[in-house]
Amino acid sequence: MNLKLQLLCDAPEAVALVQRYWAVDAAGQYREKVSDLLPFRAFTRPAQITQYVREQCRVFDLNQACPRCGEPVRITSRSAARPSPQRSSRPCERCAGKIEQAMREARAQAEKTLADSLQAYMKARPSGTVDYAAVTDDIALLLIALHEALEPAMAQGTFGSAECRALAPKHVGHFIRRLYQAGVLLEEPSQAQRGTYFLKDGQLRVKDSQRVYALMPGIPPGQLRAVLAAYHQRSFNDAPRLFDLWLDYAEADCMAYFEAQCILYAHQLYDDEHAEVRSALRGGLEHYCVAQMWSAICRVVRDAASLANRTYYDRAKASATLPGKLRRYLERARREAFELKGCTRPEVQPPGALGMVFQDLFGIDENTTGTMVWATFAHRSEEWMATGEPTSWMAARRLMVRALQSDMPFATLERFAQTLKAGVALEAAIDEVLARLPAAGA
Numbered sequence: 001m002n003l004k005l006q007l008l009c010d011a012p013e014a015v016a017l018v019q020r021y022w023a024v025d026a027a028g029q030y031r032e033k034v035s036d037l038l039p040f041r042a043f044t045r046p047a048q049i050t051q052y053v054r055e056q057c058r059v060f061d062l063n064q065a066c067p068r069c070g071e072p073v074r075i076t077s078r079s080a081a082r083p084s085p086q087r088s089s090r091p092c093e094r095c096a097g098k099i100e101q102a103m104r105e106a107r108a109q110a111e112k113t114l115a116d117s118l119q120a121y122m123k124a125r126p127s128g129t130v131d132y133a134a135v136t137d138d139i140a141l142l143l144i145a146l147h148e149a150l151e152p153a154m155a156q157g158t159f160g161s162a163e164c165r166a167l168a169p170k171h172v173g174h175f176i177r178r179l180y181q182a183g184v185l186l187e188e189p190s191q192a193q194r195g196t197y198f199l200k201d202g203q204l205r206v207k208d209s210q211r212v213y214a215l216m217p218g219i220p221p222g223q224l225r226a227v228l229a230a231y232h233q234r235s236f237n238d239a240p241r242l243f244d245l246w247l248d249y250a251e252a253d254c255m256a257y258f259e260a261q262c263i264l265y266a267h268q269l270y271d272d273e274h275a276e277v278r279s280a281l282r283g284g285l286e287h288y289c290v291a292q293m294w295s296a297i298c299r300v301v302r303d304a305a306s307l308a309n310r311t312y313y314d315r316a317k318a319s320a321t322l323p324g325k326l327r328r329y330l331e332r333a334r335r336e337a338f339e340l341k342g343c344t345r346p347e348v349q350p351p352g353a354l355g356m357v358f359q360d361l362f363g364i365d366e367n368t369t370g371t372m373v374w375a376t377f378a379h380r381s382e383e384w385m386a387t388g389e390p391t392s393w394m395a396a397r398r399l400m401v402r403a404l405q406s407d408m409p410f411a412t413l414e415r416f417a418q419t420l421k422a423g424v425a426l427e428a429a430i431d432e433v434l435a436r437l438p439a440a441g442a
Ligand SMILES: [Zn+2]
Pocket: 066, 067, 068, 069, 070, 071, 091, 092, 093, 094, 095, 096
């Protein structure tokens, strides 16, 4: 042992005790056991001696050099002393203090950089007000659904991404992003919990699930319900946007099912395989309904699971066949025109607020085929009518759309009946009644 004592006391009995405590013999052993130092004053236990000695003296082990400056490190117990010279694993007190100080400064600097980045991020947010009456059909539909999913948080101010779970069975973040990109949501970093925004490699990063949003200004206080009620009165005739939103929703409804099935059969997919499955499902959903896709999923997932039990296959290889299997199965179904059976909606997978809005406003759900969904939207506007139909069919369709759009279905039918009764031929009657209805978009 090679110890250096730095006494903090001068009472002779204390000094004597400290020296006895740390005294070492020629063999490097402590001369006395701590219990042999008793009695001392009123102390009755060795631990009291150890504690007292620690307070009266600082001890440095000349055998342990600080890895940074080479000075001996301080020890506080007999067992910490080393019999031969070596590098200490911890720094001396002075170096430890410097390290601590440097870390404090680095932390303060990081906090400041984060605060500055966040400030810049908040400044760069879009500002101004939104004309809520002018938002596109898909956004209006999403706002109706989000309001229902969040009730009453949307009217009260801010809401977190995690609170929007009831919006759809899956990909809720995607729908929120869609609203954000359309400019109707404002991100509120100041309302998010600590740690939501952080720096990584000098870049500001965000935990998506912890973002907090509010509606962009543009709705007078207390008028949210009125704005949403006006959306219900819309003619919803932007077929491409509505169909795109439906495909997003239907895809989410399928992916929720797919992931549940994968867990059941212990399949694990890489991100790019996931993306392939999503793309195959989306392609299929343009023709089939969600319930049919569920049954296709069910079939290929089970097929892949049985592959895993074969020689030369393992679970990972079998899982990797899923995207291809699904795509081929759907292609074959279309080519050979065989009927895909539909599954019923699993109890654990409710349709979500967006699904309910699609059902309430358009009567479409997991059993409506993609072709039918497109027709449902397309028939609401002359612009998106199928081309290539006979002229008389198009005229008839135009008559119905315009009668509904001008909110004159009964008057139109009445006039149509009278025109026929007056002896006008069918096609001419359609043209005549059509000509007396307000023009499209009027
Ligand atoms: Zn040091």
